[in-house]
Amino acid sequence: MSLHVEFDAYLDEIRGQAAALRAAATEAGPNADVPTAPGWNVHRLVRHIARVHNWVVLSLDADPEGERPVAERPPEDWDGVLAFWDEQLAAMLDRFRRRGPDAPARTLHGAGTTAFWARRQAHETAIHRLDAEHAAHGDVVDHLVFDPEFAADGIDEVLNLIIDRPARASGTVLYHAADAGRAWLVTATAGEPPHCTELAGDVDTGLDTDGSVVGTADAVYRAVWKRPSHAVIGGDRAVVDGIDVP
Numbered sequence: 001m002s003l004h005v006e007f008d009a010y011l012d013e014i015r016g017q018a019a020a021l022r023a024a025a026t027e028a029g030p031n032a033d034v035p036t037a038p039g040w041n042v043h044r045l046v047r048h049i050a051r052v053h054n055w056v057v058l059s060l061d062a063d064p065e066g067e068r069p070v071a072e073r074p075p076e077d078w079d080g081v082l083a084f085w086d087e088q089l090a091a092m093l094d095r096f097r098r099r100g101p102d103a104p105a106r107t108l109h110g111a112g113t114t115a116f117w118a119r120r121q122a123h124e125t126a127i128h129r130l131d132a133e134h135a136a137h138g139d140v141v142d143h144l145v146f147d148p149e150f151a152a153d154g155i156d157e158v159l160n161l162i163i164d165r166p167a168r169a170s171g172t173v174l175y176h177a178a179d180a181g182r183a184w185l186v187t188a189t190a191g192e193p194p195h196c197t198e199l200a201g202d203v204d205t206g207l208d209t210d211g212s213v214v215g216t217a218d219a220v221y222r223a224v225w226k227r228p229s230h231a232v233i234g235g236d237r238a239v240v241d242g243i244d245v246p
Contacts, residue, residue, distance in 0.1 A: 030043035036227050064110075121176070123157055130222065152182045155175060170190045171210030172211070175212075176213070177196070210239045
């Protein structure tokens, strides 16, 4: 796995995105709907990120070759879940700092290293920060623009590691983050997990594909996570929409 953001930068992103998520969640209030996660309110969003960070702590402490741990259930009340999240976030960051990027760790894909979780949680926290911003500010959150390098790294993670559901249509899709100078070609076969190849060098945006998702890294990052985006989506929408994130 090739990481395009340094380990310490991932930790900085986790801290910064978590603080912004907390601020937006508090501004919106626990009962506010999260329009980018239908059926969720802010209380559920915060419980989710708190439980994920607890799960990471348990995973970092687990046998890398052992069974996947089961996360604890956060408290139900709003103040309690915020306090629980604060504790789990601090514990997670402490383990990252003490162990460094190369320490063995139990990951989503079995044995791996701490670097996997630093990257995963930087993007997990960033995307749920975006959800909290939508809950607080509505459909438009143009005040938030993700750094191009970080956003491109997030696109790379999604296309290479996160998308593993069987595609609902067959075809090829070009993802092009123009300001980051990076592009990916995803080949989908209905009923099978898609396959991603990063394209090297200058990208021919006229490449013969069935669909495309093109824009700034920030826009494409949001689009691959199925969040509101200014990315330009072209071609066969059935092929593009048939590539799902969990």
